[in-house]
Amino acid sequence: MPAEKRTDPDDGTAYTFEELSAFYEGKFKKKAIQAYWDDECKPKKGAAKAKAKAKVKVQDGGKMGSKVSINEGSNRMKRTESNVSMASDHSPKGRRDKLKKKANQSKGTPNEFLPYLLNRINAVTLTQFIITSTKGDQQLAMLMNAIQHACKVVSNAIMRAGPEGLYGMAGVENATGADVKKLDIIANDIWVESLERCGVCCLLVSEENEECIIITDKDNRGPFCVAFDPLDGSSNIDCNVSVGSIFSVYRRKSPSDQDATAADILRPGSEMIAAGYSMYGAACELIITYGFGTNRFALDPALGEFLFIDDMKMISDGGKKIYSCNEGNSLQWDPPILQCVETFKDEGYAARYVGSMVSDVHRTLLYGGIFLYPADKKSLKGKLRVLYEGFPMAMITEQSGGVASTGMFQGKLQRILDVIPEQIHDRCPIIMGAPRDVNAVLKLYEK
Numbered sequence: 001m002p003a004e005k006r007t008d009p010d011d012g013t014a015y016t017f018e019e020l021s022a023f024y025e026g027k028f029k030k031k032a033i034q035a036y037w038d039d040e041c042k043p044k045k046g047a048a049k050a051k052a053k054a055k056v057k058v059q060d061g062g063k064m065g066s067k068v069s070i071n072e073g074s075n076r077m078k079r080t081e082s083n084v085s086m087a088s089d090h091s092p093k094g095r096r097d098k099l100k101k102k103a104n105q106s107k108g109t110p111n112e113f114l115p116y117l118l119n120r121i122n123a124v125t126l127t128q129f130i131i132t133s134t135k136g137d138q139q140l141a142m143l144m145n146a147i148q149h150a151c152k153v154v155s156n157a158i159m160r161a162g163p164e165g166l167y168g169m170a171g172v173e174n175a176t177g178a179d180v181k182k183l184d185i186i187a188n189d190i191w192v193e194s195l196e197r198c199g200v201c202c203l204l205v206s207e208e209n210e211e212c213i214i215i216t217d218k219d220n221r222g223p224f225c226v227a228f229d230p231l232d233g234s235s236n237i238d239c240n241v242s243v244g245s246i247f248s249v250y251r252r253k254s255p256s257d258q259d260a261t262a263a264d265i266l267r268p269g270s271e272m273i274a275a276g277y278s279m280y281g282a283a284c285e286l287i288i289t290y291g292f293g294t295n296r297f298a299l300d301p302a303l304g305e306f307l308f309i310d311d312m313k314m315i316s317d318g319g320k321k322i323y324s325c326n327e328g329n330s331l332q333w334d335p336p337i338l339q340c341v342e343t344f345k346d347e348g349y350a351a352r353y354v355g356s357m358v359s360d361v362h363r364t365l366l367y368g369g370i371f372l373y374p375a376d377k378k379s380l381k382g383k384l385r386v387l388y389e390g391f392p393m394a395m396i397t398e399q400s401g402g403v404a405s406t407g408m409f410q411g412k413l414q415r416i417l418d419v420i421p422e423q424i425h426d427r428c429p430i431i432m433g434a435p436r437d438v439n440a441v442l443k444l445y446e447k
Contacts, residue, residue, distance in 0.1 A: 006041035015041075126286065126297045126306035133290065139200040139222050143249065144274070144288070146198035147226075148306060151245060151278040151286055153194070154187045154230070155299060158243070158280050167238045183237050184208060187230035187245065200224055202252055203260040205387055205424045212262050212424060225250040225265040227387035227424070232277075233356025242281035244358025248392040249274040262424055269391035269417035277392060279358050287312060287362070289399045312365055314401040318436030319368015321349040324360045332376035334408070336444035341372075343440070357384065361393050361432065365400050370433035370441070374407055381409075382429035386421040390428050397432045404432040408445050 005014040015023070017037055024033050126148050134141040161167055166182045188208040195201045196215060200222030204213040207229045215221040228247040237243055251273050252264040276288035284299035286306050294312035299305070323344045330338060345351075349369070354360050357373070364371045375382045384390055394404035394416035406414040406429045419428050431441055 006037065009040055124308040126308070129295065129297075129308060139224070140274075142198050142200045143195075143222075143224050143226070146194045146200075147247060147276070148286060150191045150194040151284070152299065152304065153190045154245060154278070155280050155284040157186050157190070158183065158237070161237070180208065181231075181234045181237055184231050184234050191228055191230045191245070195226055196220075201226055203262075203264055204228070205265060206230060207385065207388060207425070212265075214259055214261075216259055218257075223252050223256065225252055225260060227265060227391075229385070229388045232358045232389065233354070236354070236356055241354060241356060242279055242359040243356050244277050244279040244362075246277040246358060246388055246392050247275065248272050248388060248395070265387065266421050266424065268420055269386075269394055272391060272395055275392035275395040277358050277362075277396070279362050281359065285309075285362075287396060289396050291395070291399065294396055294399045312396070312400045314365055314434055315368045316401070318434035321347065322352050322364070322367060322369030323349045323372070323437070324351070324353050324364060324369065325372040325374075326353060326355070327351070329376055332378050333374060334376070336441065337372065337374045337407070340441045340444055344437075357389060357393065361397070364433045365397065365402065368434050370437035371430065372441075373430040375409060375429040379427070381427040384427060384430050386419055386426045386428045387424060390416050390419070390430055393430070394432060402433055403435045403438040404430075405438055405442060407431045407441065413442055413445055
């Protein structure tokens, strides 16, 4: 007598008990398979009903099909059908919130490491974010991946600098007259090489190079002009203080069949299409913006990937009362800057100054307060460069809900992003941070 066959609701096909056991062997215990055979594979009234229950269509809209799960408490197998639509919010923050919810709802044994493990496995990587956020612009995706690669390699070089004897001076000066450290040269070579090889850049501006780097190979260039400071705050590198890299991105305006010129990048910061900075400290972080908010990522060295942390947003009430500036220059400041700093002190503000723009601005964005590097009697344009320090940090500050101003500059109060640089290493004053504090400084200038 032929062995009895029953329909498996998982796929609507009839099997003998031996065939079903062979299929699920190794996945479930024998008792569970027996329970599944007895309870779920019973003959149903009408083949059509069984078939309809078993078949679950998987649609392109992102729905999950049926799955078989086992209840270890009773060792019984049961059928769970779920047509769960994917969340409409595909942003990194949306995925992170879903991840936390999943961790909190887990029915497994309580484990303090579960959220950590889930985040390592399911967190949005920068690579994933770049692919989705560039919206099909393959050249922009290539550029952003080249930038993240440069940041990873520079971070690794900094971590290995001590054991490999890379601290100290290189014995030369850069284009802006500053003494160059060994790591300045290494970081610059890494950035230039990464951006030239990505095949989508036509012009590069680096703090370490006196002239623009123009890519003349028509088969290995694209539409982007990138300005960057490969190692901001490098004067602090030998004492292991946090440093960083800063970059801004423009899309060229000149004809693509011609070599790019400096005019393609000597434009207001409001015309940038992307900007960001990487900070090399206790952790390596990368903050980027396309002009639609600011996103923060941290490098997981074990995975070699930047993982999404959160959207950067300044505290609405101004946050902590912190002012950050080099008071060693105070004798050279104009009266409004002197007055505002004295007012901050009178109101109980704390002074915090690292001497690395990336570190000071990063803290300001996260905690609140104000960062100042104003013009003074010695430096009528200030000391920070427009293209690869002022512009990208201003764009990130504004996209995070802050204000970025030059203060009184060239006879008027200006938004940093409205400044038009005259040459690639041009400078401008910097006053940026929470609206509460920046606006207080600007009111003093208006008086």
